[in-house]
Amino acid sequence: MPHPHSGIATITAFFEGHMTYGDTTGKRGAMSDGAVEWMRAGSGVWHAGEPSPGGVVRGFQLWLALPPNLELSPAESLYCEADRIEHHGPARILLGNYQGKGSPIAAPAPITYLHVRLADDERWTYYPAPNHDIAWLATNAGRLQIGDAVLERELAVFAEGSDAIDLISQGASEFVIGSAAKHPYRLVKGAFSVHTSVAALTEGERTIAQIRRSIAFAALAARQPDRR
CATH class of the missing domain: 2.60.120.10 (Jelly Rolls)
Structure with missing residues (x-):
C-alpha cells in the first residue's frame, strides 16, 4: 500500500526477487535482483512497491537524514538496474565513492x-x-x-x-x-518523517497531506492490488 515520507532519503538494495514500484513523482516500473531504488522524500512523497505474486523479495533499506537545504526540497526518485552499479572487487558501490569507483546516485552528505x-x-x-x-x-x-x-x-x-x-x-x-x-542536526520525528526542526516537520507533514488529496496519489493507489 502507498505510504508517505518527508525529510529523509531511503536507498533500497534488492538481493533477490522481483517487484513493481511507483511513487507520486510519476515514476513507475519493475525491479529485480541487484537493482537499487533511491527515494529522496524531501518535502514529501508517497510511494509503494509490490512483490510479484508468490515471490519473495530480499534486501536492505537504509534511511538517511537530510540536511536543512534538502529536507524540504522537491521529491526525487531514481531506479538503477544491476548493470548500472559499479564494483570494486567483491563490493558493489550503492552510494558514495569507494576506491575510485562511484555510485550513479548523488549522495546528500x-x-x-x-x-x-x-x-x-x-x-x-x-x-x-x-x-x-x-x-x-x-x-x-x-x-x-x-x-x-x-x-x-x-x-x-x-x-x-x-x-x-x-x-x-x-x-x-x-x-x-x-x-x-x-549528521550534525537534530532529529525531529513524526509518524513517517524525520526533519531537523519542528517547523520543517510541520511543513513536511502538511505537504504529505496535500499529496494525499492529489491526482498523483489517486493514480498511484489505483495501481495497487486489493488485499481485502
Missing part, C-alpha cells in the same frame, strides 16, 4: 554504502573515508569474523573513528557495510 559478497574463508578490508566517523554493517547470509566477534544475521555499529575494518567470511557471506560523517 559524506557517505559510502556497499553491498558485498565474499566466498568461504575470504578476507576483505573496508577502508572508511578519512572524514567519516561512524560505520555500520548488516549481515544477510553467512557469518563474518571481525576481531574476536562473529556476526550472523546481525546489525553491528562500530566505535567512532575511521579505522580500517578487517573481515573474514565463514562460509559464503553477503552483507552491506557503510560509513559516513555524523
Whole structure:
C-alpha cells in the first residue's frame, strides 16, 4: 500500500526477487535482483512497491537524514538496474565513492554504502573515508569474523573513528557495510518523517497531506492490488 515520507532519503538494495514500484513523482516500473531504488522524500512523497505474486523479495533499506537545504526540497526518485552499479572487487558501490569507483546516485552528505559478497574463508578490508566517523554493517547470509566477534544475521555499529575494518567470511557471506560523517542536526520525528526542526516537520507533514488529496496519489493507489 502507498505510504508517505518527508525529510529523509531511503536507498533500497534488492538481493533477490522481483517487484513493481511507483511513487507520486510519476515514476513507475519493475525491479529485480541487484537493482537499487533511491527515494529522496524531501518535502514529501508517497510511494509503494509490490512483490510479484508468490515471490519473495530480499534486501536492505537504509534511511538517511537530510540536511536543512534538502529536507524540504522537491521529491526525487531514481531506479538503477544491476548493470548500472559499479564494483570494486567483491563490493558493489550503492552510494558514495569507494576506491575510485562511484555510485550513479548523488549522495546528500559524506557517505559510502556497499553491498558485498565474499566466498568461504575470504578476507576483505573496508577502508572508511578519512572524514567519516561512524560505520555500520548488516549481515544477510553467512557469518563474518571481525576481531574476536562473529556476526550472523546481525546489525553491528562500530566505535567512532575511521579505522580500517578487517573481515573474514565463514562460509559464503553477503552483507552491506557503510560509513559516513555524523549528521550534525537534530532529529525531529513524526509518524513517517524525520526533519531537523519542528517547523520543517510541520511543513513536511502538511505537504504529505496535500499529496494525499492529489491526482498523483489517486493514480498511484489505483495501481495497487486489493488485499481485502
